[in-house]
Each structure stands twice: as C-alpha cells, then as structure tokens.
Amino acid sequence: MNVPPTKPESGAATVLGSLAGLVHSVRYDELPAGVIKAAKALILDTLGCAYGGLHSDLGIAVRRVAIDCGGSPQSTLIGTGEKTSAALATFVNGSLLRYLDSNDYYFARDPAHPSGNLAVALAVGERERCSGKDLLAALVAAYEVHMRLCNFAGEPSLWKRGWHHGTNAQFSTAALAARLSWDDPLRTAHAMAIAGTHQNTLAQLQSGAVSMIKATVEAWVAKAGVEAALLAGVGVTGPLPLMEGTNGWAASVAGCVDFKALTAPVSGGRYYLLETSVKPYPAVATALAPIRAAIELHRAAVPRPADIEKIVVHLPGFALATPSAHPGRRYPGSIESAQHSFYYCTVIALLDGECGEAQFSPSKLADATVRELLAKTELTEDSALNDLWPQAAGGAVDIHMHDGTVRRHRCPYPPGHPRFPLDAGELADKFYGYAAPVLSRRRAQALHDAVDSMEDCADLRDLTELLAAP
Template sequence: MGIVTPGIVPATTLMAEPVPAWLGRWTAFAADLQFSDLPEAALDRARLVLLDSLGVIAAGMREPECRALAERLAARRTGAAPAIGSGLSLDPRDAALVNGAAGTTLELDEGNQYARGHPAIHVVPAALAVAQEVKASGADLIAALVLGYEIGARIGIASKLRVTMHPHGTWGTVGAALAVAKLHGADAAMIGRAIGLASSLGLSTSRRTMLEGATVRNTYAGFSNQLGLTAWDLAESGFLPERDGIGTVYGGILADDFSADAMVEELGTRWEIARNYFKRHAACRYTHGALDALAQIRAESGPLDPDSVRSVEVATYVWAAQLDHPAPETMLAAKFSLPFALAAALVRGEANTDAFRDEARADRRILALARRVMVREDPAMTAQLPSLRPATVTLTLADGRKLSAKALTNRGDTEDPYSADDVRDKFRALAGPVWGAERSEDIIRAVAGIEKAERVGALLALVA
C-alpha cells in the first residue's frame, strides 16, 4: 500500500512559512478595529442582537435542565459572571457554558442565513463573561461582539459544513475566541494564535441530535463559548496553533471547499451582523416558511376549525422537507417537526414556546392533525437556497375547499425583516416572566445606550 498522505513538515520549516494572506489581513483588521469604525447599520443590529440574546438566554434558563446545570456548577465554584436570569453567579467559563446552552434551548436565538447557523449565541455569552472580568466598556463589548460574529459567520459562508454535522459548536468557537481576544486587547499576533487554537477545538456535532430531540444539542453553543475562553488561556500560556487551522479544519475535516476569498470579500464594508435574522416562531428556522404561509392562510380566510382540516400539504426545500416526523417525543424534537409545528399553530393559534411543551405534545387534536400533514421536497425550491427559503402550504377542508399560500422567505430574514419594535416586543414577552415589566424596560434602555457605558457591570447587574 502506498503512502496516501504527505509527510509532516518539520516544525522549524512550518513556523518559518508566512501565514496565509487572508489570515494576516483578518488578524490585522481585528486588532485595528475600533468601535468608532463600525457603521450605524452594524451598531443598530448589534444592539438588537445583544438584547435578543439576553431575552432568549433568560427564558431558556427557566427550563429544568438549564436551571439544574447552573445550580450544579454554582455548588462547585462561584464567580462574578451571571447565569443570566437565574440569580446565580458562576465562574466565567461555567457562565459561558450555561448561558450558551440556555440561549439555544427554546430555538429562538437569532441567526444568519448566509452562514447557515447562529453566530450570536456562540459569541454573546463568552463576551459577557469576559467583559465583566476585564472591566470592559460598553463600546468594547459591542466591538468584540461584532468581530466575533463576523469571523464565525464568514467561516460558515466560506465553507460547506458536512451534512451530517450540526452547525452549533463548530465555527462559533472561533467567533467566541476572537471576541475574547479583542476584549483582552490582543494584538494581531495573539489574535491569530487564539483563533488558530480555537479552530482545533470545534465539536464533533451530530445533526441527528436535533431530529431525535437529543438535548445534548443545546449544549453545543455553550461549549463553543466556554472553549473560546479556553483558547485564550491556551494562547496566553504559550500553546501554538496550526499555521492555518481554520483553512485546514473547514477545508476538509469538519467542512469542505473553504474559500479564502470569501473570508475577506468586502471585509470592513459588508457586516454579517447587519444581514442577520431574528425569530418569532419557537421552532427550527426550516419550519418558518411553512408557518408564515399558514399565517397568510389564516389571515385571509379568517378563523379555521382545526378539526375541519382534512389534510395539509407542504412543498418546500430539502432541509425543511426532512423535518417530517409527525409524532416527536421531546420538546426539541417537536421544534424540528414540520407536521407538529403546523398542527400546533393551527390548534393553539401560534408556534410559541408553549406550543412545543409536554401539554401540547399530549394534545390529541394536535397529534391527530400532525398525522394529516404531508411534506415533500420541491427541487425547484431547493435550488433557490440560500437567498430564499420557500414553502407552499395547502389546506384541504372537510367541505372540499382548498386554501393555499406561498412564502418565499421567512419573516425576520434580511429580505423581510422584523422591525426594531418587533424585536423589543419579543424581548418583553420572554423577559417579562423572568424580570418583570419594569426591569425588562430598564434592560432595554441599558442595551440601547450600551456604547455610552464606561463599564458593562450595570447591565450585567440588571440581568443577573
């Protein structure tokens, strides 16, 4: 048998080679970036992303497993970093883990359609934990958040993650590490070291976890945040990364077809955080086109008796068409079931957080209706990815009438965005049960003026 892989380049030769041009440009860009360099469009969205993330983390922290994890970690060691909305203070690394996990639990965290993932929830918990530790200003926090979001999203854009992988817990680790390095005032060399180390720390995530409802999936983003802090500790301790770990890992290990050009295309002028999306349906984004089409039908037809719906037909793109299990066994699995999400929305009026809990999953009307939902892939719709996320929903009623509607994009996408008021209303709905109306409004005001804060401690005290 012949040798099928090249030999190892000696370390002295390897370290003498220059870093790839794209990476050198990126580390210099990140080191030089100041808050004042950010355009208003990126700043506006960053404030909303921060607010939205705080809301989804606090609401997720109310789930039993997230609360139990926070309590277990607090019993072992405490620190100054809050497990948001819990009243518990943790070591920063533990807080980054718990807050990241809580932020994905309800499937309401923001995302980026071009990156095919959720950059913010991989960055915000790590940035908050470190900002408290280094006594960062609000402007420092926002700059770090935008940078971490940018590099994570661009890795997602520049590569094609393996289809068996879940995007959580992969390139988000690099985003977290960059945010942490920036908050520590790292120069270009140390930024390169930290993100290079982080590239080797991505998880072996399984896509099946979301389909089976295995809630280990909710921890993936938490570990990305925690490992982002660890990457900085490793960098400061003198550990060395592969010369181009990002290119290697996302060019042939976790992903393929890494494009160095995509990493620097319009760098500094096109900001990925300004192209994000927010979510109002508490379910996998692949279900949102169909849920939006159903909402159109309901708006045009008026009240519908769910028991009068003989069948529901859904034509959509490939990733959404895979979510066709009509009888999910857990809350997470229900959020990744198009039949269940549509049936719950028809019976309960909307696909909110309660639509996927135990009570809803035991509702015989929802379960019976979910079995009458047929989902199929339309190859023409698949071909419209990633810019469009189309779905056509057709209801056949007992009296023979057919009601149909089509959505080309998801509400909240760049092409059909939610307004700032919509995002704030979502925050109020999630935060109110945790903090009450008065404190929720205080948090909204604090985030709206975050760049004026000399320290982030006041905001963290509000959400602790």
C-alpha cells in the first residue's frame, strides 16, 4: 500500500504505540520452528472450517451481500474464487470460518477465537501481494495481541461487563492489516486507535436464543479492522491515548487493563499462539470435554435410554455461568443454540458416539429419544475442574442407572488442548473432511501442500488461487 509518511507525535508514549511496536517486532526469521509449524496447522484447520460453512444459509447470505456491494477485485472469497474488496472478503471469509463453531479457541479472563484473524491475513496479504513469510509473522503477531488482551484486559472480564469477547479482535485485526500494509508502528497505532473507537460488541449477541448473526461477530469486527487500517493508510489519525485516556477503552469498556503485561516483549520465544486449542467437534469450547467423555461412555457400551435414571454433566463453575448452561438451552431449536447447549451436546454424543455436523440436524434436535434424555440431564459444578480453569475447560459425565450403578468418564483436558493435542491424522481428517467435498481431494491436497510450504510463497496470490473449487 502506498502511504504518505506519518508525522511524529508530540507528548508521551502511548499504550497503543507500545503495542504497535510489539507487532512490528515479530519477524519470521526469528520465530521458533515450533511456532511456525503450529501457525501452519492452525491455518489449515481454519481453512477447513471455512469450507464446512460454505453452503450454510449464513455463508450464502454474506456472499450475496458482498457480491451485491461490489468493490475492487482485491481478494478471493473462499470456495467460490470470486473477488471483492479486502474488507468484504474479510467479512465473508471470517463468517465462513466461524459458522460451524469448529475453529480454534483460547480461555483466559475472556475466551477468544483467534483464528478469526486469518480472514484479515488472507485478504490483506493478497491485496498487498505479501509473501508467505510476511503472512506467518503478521498472523503470529495478531494472535499475540488478541490473546494478551484475553489475559490482561477486563475487570473481571469483558463478558461480565456486558461485552462480547470478539471486542478484543478490533485491536488484533487492525494491527494485522496494518502490519501487512506497511512497516510503520506509529501508523499501525493509529489504525488500532481508529478501530478501538467503534467495534465494542454487546454480549447479548450470544445470549438467549442464538441467532445467525452470531457467526459474524469476529468477522464484522475484522472487516472494521481492515477499514481502520485503510483509513490510517491514507493519513487519517485516531486517538492514540485510546487505551489509557480518561474516557478511554480501559476505563469505559474493560474496567481495567494491565498495560505493562499487555505490551511486554515476548519472552524466550514463547508466543501465545502455542496456547491455542483446536476443536475436534463443532460445538462451544466448554462442551468439548463432556462431549469426549460421553463418546467414551458410548464406546464402552451405551445403556438403553429407558435404563438411565439421570445424566450428570460436571463442569467448571465458569461454564455454568455462561448461556450454554441456561435452562432455555435444554431443548434447543436451532443449530446455533444446540452447539451452545451442554445438555444437547452431551446427550447426542452419548447416543451417537460422535459429534459432527450430522448430530446438529433438525431431525436430531426433534428426536424423541434425544428429548427423553435431555429431560434427565443435569449440570453440576466440579471443584477439581475449577482448579484447572482457565488453563483448561475440562468436563466429566456420570450416567446414573435405575439399578443403582454409575458409569463415569472424566476429561480434565479437552481434546485439542495443548496438553491433549489432536494427532496429525486427526487434524488431517478434519481438514479433508470439510475441504475435499468442496475442492475435490486432489485440490484440497494441493492447498494443504501450499500451506505446508508457505514460507516458499513469494506472492500470496499463488496460494489464494487454490482457495476456489475447480
């Protein structure tokens, strides 16, 4: 992006200025091999999720809106290969990758789905004709910003203050778009300041009956992050003391931010990206451990529903305070609500011995046996799981039989957690399971290979042309 030079700012250094310096300090040649490997794995996992959402009602709707709006053909839409502006491509692709609720996640004061940053990286990276190394370094930096905010912002958390955790993505996505467009930390600070004035998102979006728009939350914020960088790129300035100002983000939105920890240099090559968890099932992250426990109980011989007195799902206390534990989620009426129901996710995994897209079909939601067991399911707080929170969202399932026996299985760490990682075969199965039906196995393999050798890519257009079905 051709940008005019920024003018030096007078006055003291700002938090966003320091954060921008951190973003620009991340260099590909200095990244540990393990971080690069993990970043590639997350890119493939996220792309797979996007293909899984391609033909959803929401995926079709956002694509129609983008094509109707038009825009310069700067960036590729995943699955179709159509071109639109970088901002609109970010919105469409970000919505696709989030739709199934199967993309990566992280827990701290607030949770996050940091893979939402990939939509920005692909769209802006293609627009700016960046290299694969550029994308990897910028994406690692965006994960760092996003996940640090989860740890060091919010009193006690954004969610408990009424804000959706996607709010944090306004800073990481603006920083990412800026980093791929220029090497000017001051201009990047302005991009983050512009984004941070507008994209604070209400938690009501994910409370009660979950609507379709929930899947766009990070995508909407990310689109605005790209637009903030575009504005900064043509010289528009933002309020640089946005974080620490009297009426700034820390005081008005977060309540409290640990500025020193937020902006500290990376120590010992230990980037937060390595703490991300990968989802093996398309469900809310706090349901993954109960799902796995239920599947293990099914494999051990699932009892007849009529012989079950009750099903007890053990969870950390935090999970019980989220909408997924609300009694209104006991009998979900939509895929979005079912994916965010501890009751439903546990019961369907116990009955079917799996938890994929097929388990969230309308016929499953209405099934009489499912509803019979939902009525017998209760949730309870588990002190041992509290001890592991937020480092892990563990879970357990007890099946109490009418004959007095109890069948139990515990998962202190959910599958896909850094302490319980998916193996290469599981990751590949997930990617190809979503991507191959859209691309063909051959083309999905080509995309897999291109991401695996991304450091050799001189122009991201060579990679993004593989995103479309033949």
